[in-house]
Amino acid sequence: MKKAIALAIAVLTTSVVAASAQGSQTVAAKAAAGYSCSKTITLPFITPITGGAGFLGAEQMSWAKYAVKTLAPGLGLKVKLVGEDTPVEQGATPANAVAQKVIGDSSVLALLGPSTSGDVAATAKVFYSAHLAHISPSATRTDFTQGATKEEYPTFFRDVPGDYIQGPTDANFMIKNLHVKKVVIMDFQEPYSLGLASSVDSILKKAGVSTIRLSAPNTTTDYSAYVTKVPGDADIVFFPTQKPGDAQTFAQQLIEQGKKAKVFGGDGSNDATQFKQPGSYVSNFAPDITGIAADAKLIAGWKKDNPGKSVGSFGPPSYGATQILLNAIKIACTKGHGTATRQSVLQNVKKVKIKNWILGGSFKWSTKSNDPLNAKFYIFQIQSNGSYKLVG
């Protein structure tokens, strides 16, 4: 018996020592080591595929999949897209595990996502240490690319404009085009809406518009009590939800209680099938891509792979992000004569320019930050037939 215990303790000590000594040279090695471009490259996409925000991840995945399928062969790359699910219900815990999985895989040269700003905040350090470039098609939190905090996210990129553009665009449209006097601003106690709401709030206040702030739990479904608090003379209710159906409910309940205010939604509520109350406004980081002639073939192809699905606002930027990454990998491969490293892919991300950008025009990176150059927001008004009309 005593022997067994002694043995166990010996094993314990050795393993602790061995594991500590072994350290983690492996990853440093992985970042520097070349990966042959003729082998299959794994492209992870960290996004909520299931759970409450599952619709977002599913849409993003379908477009990224389509991009890999149509673009990778042309670039001479073999790419396997892997969805890494991070349901929002569980906070950042799944993202942490997934990040470890991703950096340990030597066939990963760069990745897509994380899609939510919360997961970016939780994992950016790990990706930075592993020299992995990650492009998010939907994390719009300002801190990541602007101000002093951007130092903490050197390997983070996004191909959509951040909240620091959306907020001012929306606020200025309200001031200049709608001549608002009184605006109610909602937030949903989650990062996306809080960031936007504060940004719009401060600009409106500076312009002398009186604002009323209301805050609802993200689980709210019945907004009756909130509608009651909207003054009869309010012009606009700014409603930066990520659930288009809720914007619709709010608009209907405003009518039910005889309030004249119109709902103004952010990019999260841009969905013509769910948010369709005439007279409401929606802002988005892209003009409706179904209206871009150059994208017609692309959309037709995607629809063939995804029968019965409609084009939402989260998908096309994922296509774009995938396109950028594939091109960056291609450049790295060419420069490295058939082998690429994480470091070389990272260095080449910002060299990518795309002529026919899916969101219209051409794509270039900003030289000052890891944001797209000259990205802007578009504002639509919902017409009586339910269609979105570009108004600003």
Added chain:
Amino acid sequence: MSDSTPHGMHEGPAVGQDEWVARHAERRIMRQGPLGDLETRLRRVPWWAWLVLFIAVFSLLPVVESSGYVRQVAFDTVLYMLLALGLNVVVGWGGLLDLGYVAFYGIGAYAYALLASPHYGIHLPFFLAIPAVTLIGALVGFLLGLPSWRLTGDYLAIVTLFFLQLFQTIATNASSITGGPFGILNVDPLGAFGHNLAPQHEGVFAVSYLYVALLVFAIVFVALRLLNHSRTGRAWRSLREDPLAAEAMGMPVNRLKLMSFAFGSAVAALTGTLYASLNGSVFPLTFYFVLLITVYTMVILGGSGSQAGVVAGAIIIGPLLELLRDGSKSRVIFFVALVLALGLASSRSRRLALVALSTLVLGFVLHAIAGGIDSDWVAGEHQGGFAGVVDYWVISPAHLARWIPPVSYIGVIVAVLVCTMLRGRWRLVALVPTLYLAAFVWENVMLSKPEPARYIVLGLVLIALMILRPNGLLGERRVEIV
């Protein structure tokens, strides 16, 4: 881990103990032959030797596997083990249904984050922060436990569940204190006097945290075991078995309940510090209903009341949930679980073989027929484990019609329920199509949506355990005196 009686006490039961009850273990029918011999020998190994052996084996893991992912999952599993140990104090020993348990985990994580982060500019060294947070957890647990002296089981459950909801409300709304939904970032790793234990080494999960967690686990395990074998532990047991009798014997029932609450909460808060220091950030949603159910399943599966049991539960459920995320692994797990369940359900191996064989044959026949009618019906792609076999066995249409998932899913539930009502031969007959239908649903409906599928499995495990084996894997069967 048997509850060994101290030496010299074997002659008779302790004063005040019923002899029939005291000796119930001795009346168990021991297995004969080499297996029985082994069992007797194993039972003689003292509990602490098991603990050392367990930790030794566990600490070998990062040596064998250098992947940060494996280490992260191992670390998360140790956190689950700690959480299960804490919950076991409240549920298993105190006999109280605490549905606010994970709120204390959250309180611990947030408290640590506030005491050691740039949020308030306080950077307490770990040897101050950890005891402080543990005390805070115990104190809040004590306060929440206060209503329990007026409340019986179900009322307490609802108050604690509401407490969890309240914790969420506060964590997301009191932005100035908790950072709201943005959470608290840049939490200090464990450290003192400017020397920090780095959570990552070039991005890879630092192995040192796994060992810190294991150390904490060992300390908590031993401390709780001592507690359970103290006067308090014995009092808890009697309180759980018969609160009325315990009260009549003059036991301070309320104080005991409060103590179990406080101890459980303290363990959860302590675990929270490990979580916050490793991940470097805390967000409200981490500490919510899903985690609560997960920890409960661990405790119930392992056997509430048994420390070794709940640890085993955590070791099974934690990695299982992680593996179920991955389609190909999840398929392997499904078929292994199916075979295991069959083995448990039927005691006679010939019947079992018959059922398994018929199911296999049925599958190949159906697959051939379906493929013959329309090749689209079997054109679905499989990847990963068993894919080759599954390709010829399970029908998987290239495109699922919209009605197939709900109809087949509800169909399999109905089939299982019908099987539980049938007896004897008919059950065997019904089992064959049920199994095949289950495989069909798993392949076509559940594999593509791992998130709800994982939790459906958890829910089912909870229900099935309560009905079939409420004492779990290693829990003590209650002694009923009729």
Added chain:
Amino acid sequence: MDTFIQLTIDALTLGSVYALIALGYTLVYGVLKLLNFAHGDVFMVGSFAGYGTFQVLGGSNPKVPLWLFLTLVTLAAMAACAGLGVVIERFAYRPLRDAPRIAPLISALGVSFFLSNSMQLLFGAAPRNYDTFDIHNAVLYTSGFDIGDVHMPLLRVITIVAAFVLMVVLWFLVNKTRTGKAMRATSFDREAAAMMGIDIDKVIVFTFVLGSALAGAAGVFFALRVPTTVSIGFVAGLKGFTAAVIGGIGSIPGAMAGGLILGFAESYTQGYISTQWSDLFVFSLLVAFMIFRPQGLLGRADIRKV
């Protein structure tokens, strides 16, 4: 004043839904002394069953007259939930009837988790909107009557009245029928009732049918006005239970009163105090009741039998 009237209308709408849910808790608790955690998820399934029927009957262009349309949707949801309730009772609770009290509670947690995730597996997490606004040019919203400057839309009138009609029907079933009497006897003393020749199993099934059907109706009344998702069960269940406790668990008029009180409390706190912290207020109400009047408003004090 207008705000007050508007908030009162909200409170009545909310409260009548809470009351219907609370009745399910109270009925089951009365008979089985079981806290049916899965009840909130039955409510959720009801709202989805109603959605399905709604679509089948033509969605926002109903194929039948409006009154019949709404009745059919409600009845379908009630029937679906009644069936679900019976199945849950038969397979998840009945085997545990003589087990320690904690066992069925944990089983109920499992059922709740199982139901919400199964619905997510089959129907996804996206919200479902009945689109009642689009029916006949928003007739359900624009017609109705006015109280001062405040508009009382037809839809709210319908849901409030229907909820109260259902409660009256329930009261009649429990107090005036033989099975109802058996139910009350069982809730008073199960063993004694069994000895008197009452078929306990039948009574329990009947209880689950009633409670679940009410939850189904509540699900429809809720989802007629706002979109439903697979995750609404948790909070709805919590609120329903709170209402039951406030009114006195086990008491039918208590559950109705508790639901309305909760509706008023929530609506007025959101309207006059804070929208963010209304949960905190409701929680304080619950704890206050549990500590100072554990038997609730209308419940009878618990006599512990030894």
